[in-house]
């Protein structure tokens with residue numbers, strides 16, 4: 376008999392993640408959707424950086440970035456389509472950890488997210504060769520001016536910029552407990568798309 380109840384209750388880990396994020400949106404000072412995205416490089420050396428989680432879909436998590444960036448290289452080539460992330464909310468004292476396989480979202484969904492961004496952000500996506508060396512801030516601003524002049528007021532999504540969809544094999548929900556006796560539940564993807572095994576873990 377499982378004692379999984381309260382904030383951990385339910386049959387759908389994505390619904391739990393959405394509910395926790397909705398709570399965090401009310402309590403976090405900023406960026407409640409920030410995730411620390413972990414990858415490994417060609418030498419197996421881990422790398423990690425923050426990105427913003429933009430969509431929690433029925434069965435996946437989506438963020439957006441530059442496909443020429445270090446993270447993209449690590450996800451797509453070095454780690455052969457694998458990544459992990461953690462999100463932590465200090466205000467709630469909770470974290471969610473996710474490990475999974477990653478594929479591009481570069482279709483209409485990416486177009487519509489790109490179109491929803493401010494013009495300056497859309498121009499910035501064109502102007503930045505993310506993760507490449509940059510001689511000066513002036514050089515970046517010159518690129519921004521060039522893109523503004525050439526791409527007009529409604530730039531299309533750059534072909535080198537779009538989403539990545541993380542399809543989890545594991546999702547762990549963690550909540551702070553008294554005297555470091557925290558609650559942890561790991562959801563492990565079983566056979567079939569919707570089959571999950573849920574295991575309570577020692578803190």
Ligand SMILES: Cc1cc2nc3c(=O)[nH]c(=O)nc-3n(C[C@H](O)[C@H](O)[C@H](O)COP(=O)(O)O)c2cc1C
Nearest residue numbers: 406409424425426427439440441444445446447506
């Ligand atoms: C709170 C926060 C949110 C960020 N969100 C994104 C994002 O959504 N996409 C992105 O490409 N970079 C984002 N960044 C910048 C990344 O942390 C990182 O500097 C950049 O993506 C280059 O990483 P890479 O060289 O490992 O590819 C964010 C940084 C912070 C601190």
